[in-house]
Amino acid sequence: MSAATQFDVIVIGGGLVGAATALALAHADLKVALLEQRRPAAFDGAAGFDARIYSLTPKVRQWLAALGIWQQLPQQRIADVQRMRVWGDDGGHIEFDALESGGAALAYIVEQAPLLDKLWRALEAQPNVSLLTPARPEDLAWGERDVALSYAYEGAGEPAQRCSAQLIVAADGGESWTRGAAGIEVKRRAYPQRAIVANFEIEGEHGGTALQWFRHDGVLAWLPLPGRPGQISIVWSAQEQTADELMALDEQSFSERVQLAGGGLLGDLRLTGARACFPLRLLRAQELVRPHLALVGDAAHCVHPLAGQGVNLGFEDAACLAQVLSERGPQRDCGDFYLLRRYERARKENVLLMQTTTDALQRLFSKDSSWIRRLRNSGMTAVGRADWLKRRLAGHAMS
Ligand SMILES: Cc1cc2nc3c(=O)[nH]c(=O)nc-3n(C[C@H](O)[C@H](O)[C@H](O)COP(=O)(O)OP(=O)(O)OC[C@H]3O[C@@H](n4cnc5c(N)ncnc54)[C@H](O)[C@@H]3O)c2cc1C
Structure with missing residues (x-):
């Protein structure tokens, strides 16, 4: 196992929300790692419109x-x-x-495709960002002061790697490995x-x-x-x-x-x-934060697409988390629970409102x-x- 590298924040999941979160945190002068299992394909503009x-x-x-x-x-x-x-x-x-x-x-x-590509290119150009990809997380060890992450690059024979951070951000989608590893319960209904x-x-x-x-x-x-x-x-x-x-x-x-x-x-x-x-x-994580952990995007909430708001909510999570962390002051660490609670309080009501509105409309018309x-x-x-x-x-x- 290689020597651990220390980051301020490790974001797990580099979809639209995770990549945007990593970039916003990098702009807030934090040392960030982004771990993603599949590096997104480069966008060359030659193809017709993306179906997504x-x-x-x-x-x-x-x-x-x-x-x-x-x-x-x-x-x-x-x-x-x-x-x-x-x-x-x-x-x-x-x-x-x-x-x-x-x-x-x-x-x-x-x-x-172009949005994800531009986010990743911007991350590549940031000196304070490390892209760990294609890689998967294997274990999280929650300490008093930080969290140690073990992960492995894709491909046979790669030794497990280790790094640590004050804060882990779960951005790994609706079936979030990170949320599960932290034991956070979800309410879900198909x-x-x-x-x-x-x-x-x-x-x-x-x-x-x-x-x-x-x-x-x-x-x-x-x-x-x-x-x-x-x-x-x-x-x-x-x-x-x-x-x-x-x-x-x-x-x-x-x-x-x-x-x-x-x-x-x-x-x-x-x-x-x-x-x-x-x-x-419909999916709702019962907690958006724990000490040294914050959930963003679909890892935190999935909504019916009838209002086209899922990724908008995720980007708003990212913006809010970056703002809370950038206002934390020089003494406070990024994983401080009371700091993270500010993010949770700021996001909970909006997310709940969107989930209940879209759910009620879906039920009403069914x-x-x-x-x-x-x-x-x-x-x-x-x-x-x-x-x-x-x-x-x-x-x-x-x-
Ligand atoms: C049909 C449809 C239409 C929609 N239309 C809209 C719309 O118009 N507007 C809107 O705002 N929203 C829309 N949404 C919602 C939107 O698609 C999602 O909310 C959004 O994609 C969530 O982004 P995310 O980055 O949180 O999660 P994801 O896109 O799921 O990304 C998660 C990332 O984590 C990575 N990952 C997962 N597990 C691991 C692991 N173990 N190790 C490493 N990496 C991992 C994945 O590879 C992926 O890159 C729509 C959804 C659907 C289904």
Whole structure:
């Protein structure tokens, strides 16, 4: 076993949230290690749109810009969402407009591949960051003053390595090894739905508008992609049986089903690239911090994608943790429990609000009773007519 290297913080998991956390902490002058099992592929811009697309809030965009990342993204591959139109399953309707809400855009549609690539390149350029990859954690030993991590690089015959830090950040996703190693309990519930994502060329014009349908068999979202010919990215959170049927269809029939489900609003659709399917769950870690440990991103919370907020919440975790640590003063160590509790208190309410709202909407639209159907649709239309409430909702979603 090699001699231990000492860091201020070790982030385990280098997906979008872990990589952004490591970068934000490095900007706060901390000595950081990022451990990731798979180094992300370099993005060369040659391929078509990534099937993994995120709708990012203006607040997250601003934070990514402050980290120096937003400016480096290929701007011609980002779409501004100017309007959003949402339908219920029985005549309910609501619309949001960026101008009416006082912003430049309601959201920004960004691909995973370039965002992850830019984050990793920025990390490589930071002298105070060590990238431990491709590697997996093997053991965590919690001490009074720090935590020792044993890990192994992928590949036969590599000896186990050791390093230590004042703080371990778990950013290793919904099935977090780190959270399990700390013995933190989670509340979880699988949704009886799976999300299918795919990209399409469209015959009509999307005009920067996102469209969403709350259907009896799930939630379908069409998100605008930039450029010509017009393209959209879809997320269809469908009941399991419907999801299986949709995944089994050939390309032409799948395109027709998606087109039909959206009432043909954008004309003919033509599938470009592969479809992917994801299980959906609600997950909440019972503690966000312990002495020398903090959870961020999906390791801390998973939400239904109907509001497109999962990674936004994770980036907000990262921003909040970096701010708390940068304000800790010269004496205090990064793993101090009372310091970390500040992060937990700051994040708990927002996360809970997003989880309960998306969960309640998912449940409300899954119920198959005629009076509930009438109620949810008239409620949606009533909110749409109350300008002040609509502005508040849009303002909340954009901030
Ligand atoms: C269909 C769908 C659509 C979505 N759309 C949106 C959207 O529009 N907007 C939005 O905000 N959110 C959206 N989300 C949510 C978003 O995808 C997640 O919240 C986000 O990807 C979580 O990022 P993360 O970095 O926390 O976790 P992950 O992306 O799961 O990353 C975890 C990382 O840890 C690494 N790792 C795991 N275990 C280990 C280990 N033992 N050792 C080393 N490394 C490890 C993994 O390789 C990975 O790189 C969507 C989700 C779904 C399913």
